[in-house]
Amino acid sequence: MRCAESLRVQAYFDGELEAFSATKSERHSERCAECRALLRELGQVRSALRLDLTFASAPPALRARILGALDGESAIESPRRVSRLKSWRPQPFWKGAMSGIAGSAVAAGIAFFVMAPSFTNPVLDDLVGAHVRSLMPDHLIDVVSTDKHTVKPWFAGHTDVSPVVSDFDLQGYRLIGGRADYFEHQRAAVVVYQHGAHVVNVFSWAGDQHGLPRNTTRNGYHLAFWKVDNLMYCAVSDTAWDELLGLVRLLQELGARDLHPRLRPAALD
Amino acid sequence: MDDRRQRFDALVMPHLDAAYRFARWLSRSPDDADDVVQEAFLRAFRGFDSLRGSNVRAWLLTIVRNCHLTALKQQQRRGFVPLPEEHDADDGEAMIATTPAPESTSLRRDEERTLERFLSALREEHREVLVLRELEEMDYREIAAVTNVPIGTVMSRLARARAALKAGWLKEADGEPHAVR
Numbered sequence: 001m002r003c004a005e006s007l008r009v010q011a012y013f014d015g016e017l018e019a020f021s022a023t024k025s026e027r028h029s030e031r032c033a034e035c036r037a038l039l040r041e042l043g044q045v046r047s048a049l050r051l052d053l054t055f056a057s058a059p060p061a062l063r064a065r066i067l068g069a070l071d072g073e074s075a076i077e078s079p080r081r082v083s084r085l086k087s088w089r090p091q092p093f094w095k096g097a098m099s100g101i102a103g104s105a106v107a108a109g110i111a112f113f114v115m116a117p118s119f120t121n122p123v124l125d126d127l128v129g130a131h132v133r134s135l136m137p138d139h140l141i142d143v144v145s146t147d148k149h150t151v152k153p154w155f156a157g158h159t160d161v162s163p164v165v166s167d168f169d170l171q172g173y174r175l176i177g178g179r180a181d182y183f184e185h186q187r188a189a190v191v192v193y194q195h196g197a198h199v200v201n202v203f204s205w206a207g208d209q210h211g212l213p214r215n216t217t218r219n220g221y222h223l224a225f226w227k228v229d230n231l232m233y234c235a236v237s238d239t240a241w242d243e244l245l246g247l248v249r250l251l252q253e254l255g256a257r258d259l260h261p262r263l264r265p266a267a268l269d
Numbered sequence: 270m271d272d273r274r275q276r277f278d279a280l281v282m283p284h285l286d287a288a289y290r291f292a293r294w295l296s297r298s299p300d301d302a303d304d305v306v307q308e309a310f311l312r313a314f315r316g317f318d319s320l321r322g323s324n325v326r327a328w329l330l331t332i333v334r335n336c337h338l339t340a341l342k343q344q345q346r347r348g349f350v351p352l353p354e355e356h357d358a359d360d361g362e363a364m365i366a367t368t369p370a371p372e373s374t375s376l377r378r379d380e381e382r383t384l385e386r387f388l389s390a391l392r393e394e395h396r397e398v399l400v401l402r403e404l405e406e407m408d409y410r411e412i413a414a415v416t417n418v419p420i421g422t423v424m425s426r427l428a429r430a431r432a433a434l435k436a437g438w439l440k441e442a443d444g445e446p447h448a449v450r
Contacts, residue, residue, distance in 0.1 A: 014409065045403075220284065220327070
């Protein structure tokens with residue numbers, strides 16, 4: 001029999017509680033041995049899944065087949081015509097029944113995804129564009145390394161900035177390399193981390209008088225911004241927010257230490 | 270290439286890997302997953318004009334899941350019900366990335382296979398929420414939308430899925446400290 005608080009503790013673990021409930025849940029777990037054990041188990045299951053499973057990406061043949069099918073589809077004036085589908089799959093065994101069900105699902109789905117209207121900010125578009133491009137084959141990394149002592153000097157020769165670089169493998173963010181991107185009229189540095197199945201690109205460039213953009217979500221990618229001195233940072237990924245912000249926190253602490261070695265990171269924000 | 274298609278390629282195609290991963294965990298075989306993903310992309314393309322908001326990935330995975338369910342129903346209607354939870358060598362291999370990290374050892378690979386087996390053995394409704402939460406790193410609201418159930422149901426399924434996985438997998442890993450982190 002589980003403690004009655006177990007679902008709330010799980011929500012706390014998943015980063016779903018706002019600050020007040022999170023504090024309450026923390027206090028409860030301090031008192032309740034069962035929920036402490038639960039938190040430990042949840043952590044074990046998570047690291048097992050994220051660290052021990054590697055992740056398949058779509059086979060190139062499938063990608064090609066889909067692009068081909070879309071080409072065929074684009075060529076059809078009426079998007080509902082089904083006869084053309086015969087060419088892309090010898091046995092499309094469900095095609096008849098599909099249209100109604102999937103159609104209504106799409107309709108039901110969209111009601112849910114009305115989110116904050118996207119405002120126009122070219123920087124955001126550039127960042128998302130650069131992130132998406134980096135996910136295409138062979139675009140991700142210029143210098144492959146899990147060693148910050150290799151990545152950081154590489155930036156010195158190839159970019160205009162010198163961002164903080166570190167491997168956070170223990171915390172679940174593995175350093176996999178670096179890249180130079182032309183961005184905001186300069187050679188920006190991009191540090192690339194792997195978090196489970198997800199790639200996190202951390203862009204950095206010399207800031208100007210413009211303010212810091214607010215954290216936002218575009219096309220399914222989260223963008224988290226921060227600034228250390230006059231160096232702008234943006235972490236982009238399709239991880240959950242709390243996962244992305246976990247890396248941001250680590251980098252902020254590191255940046256604060258580099259900048260003010262004698263101050264504790266908590267004293268700066 | 271027309272404008273609509275370009276927007277689709279820019280917005281939706283980047284989520285192909287996520288769609289494929291999700292389909293692989295839902296489907297019984299890699300071939301089924303390929304078919305489901307391809308069908309989902311065609312459906313997504315046709316419904317693309319109705320997409321509002323920015324959560325393209327959740328929208329796409331909703332369609333993937335619906336395509337999977339429809340395919341499953343069709344198979345059952347035809348009397349072709351695949352053997353449950355059968356794992357041959359090829360099947361397991363296909364879930365593993367083609368380029369393993371250099372430090373991968375056979376030990377690590379064994380762990381993967383074991384964990385994969387337990388994850389596959391979960392009931393589908395449990396497996397899908399766990400995959401969406403832990404591997405796709407979606408929040409409760411997104412998972413509720415993709416799986417079309419209330420958030421409360423997501424929470425209880427997630428709890429059961431985690432407990433079931435832990436009961437099976439961590440028990441087996443007992444006495445092997447490397448498997449428990």
